[in-house]
Amino acid sequence: xxxxxxxxxxxxxxxxxxxxxxxxxxxxxxxxxxxxxxxxxxxxxxxxxxxxxxxxxxxxxxxxxxxxxxxxxxxxxxxxxxxxxxxxxxxxxxxxxxxxxxxxxxxxxxxxxxxxxxxxx
Amino acid sequence: xxxxxxxxxxxxxxxxxxxxxxxxxxxxxxxxxxxxxxxxxxxxxxxxxxxxxxxxxxxxxxxxxxxxxxxxxxxx
Numbered sequence: 726x727x728x729x730x731x732x733x734x735x736x737x738x739x740x741x742x743x744x745x746x747x748x749x750x751x752x753x754x755x756x757x758x759x760x761x762x763x764x765x766x767x768x769x770x771x772x773x774x775x776x777x778x779x780x781x782x783x784x785x786x787x788x789x790x791x792x793x794x795x796x797x798x799x800x801x802x803x804x805x806x807x808x809x810x811x812x813x814x815x816x817x818x819x820x821x822x823x824x825x826x827x828x829x830x831x832x833x834x835x836x837x838x839x840x841x842x843x844x845x846x
Numbered sequence: 847x848x849x850x851x852x853x854x855x856x857x858x859x860x861x862x863x864x865x866x867x868x869x870x871x872x873x874x875x876x877x878x879x880x881x882x883x884x885x886x887x888x889x890x891x892x893x894x895x896x897x898x899x900x901x902x903x904x905x906x907x908x909x910x911x912x913x914x915x916x917x918x919x920x921x922x
Contacts, residue, residue, distance in 0.1 A: 803848065804882050807856050823853055 770840045777816050794831045817845040858905050864912035866919045
């Protein structure tokens with residue numbers, strides 16, 4: 726029994742240290758953990774949101790701007806607004822709850838929602 | 847009310863999207879969009895209630911079948 730519990734002999738110890746100067750001597754680098762919550766840069770969000778809106782069926786590309794209102798400026802109806810919000814979900818691989826989705830009525834609101842969403846990709 | 851209708855519409859689209867099979871998925875998305883847009887100017891309250899009831903029943907069917915389609919997806 727004692728024999729079974731004993732840790733098997735390894736060729737090298739389980740942990741080992743590297744001399745400090747041997748580790749990446751010259752470069753500094755940033756480590757980004759998966760859990761760090763990567764907010765997308767606002768610029769990128771803006772570009773991608775605008776391209777989604779421009780590619781949406783029935784939208785006049787020339788009227789699309791950062792401040793455009795889906796219904797008042799782009800001539801969409803409330804059903805289209807639901808669809809366009811779902812298009813944002815697809816684009817950024819997020820799920821927007823109904824309560825939040827109802828509040829997104831302008832391009833600007835969409836950008837700020839996505840930019841503040843930690844899981845947006 | 848308006849937000850109930852939009853809620854129903856969103857749910858129908860969400861569940862339609864879950865179908866694995868392209869044909870089913872696109873069919874339900876297209877039908878949902880067409881049916882809602884076709885009646886968007888409906889003013890008769892009893893007709894609206896009737897359509898909403900139909901849509902609620904469809905939602906039950908679609909969500910069930912979408913889930914089933916994921917359970918028995920063929921490996922291809």
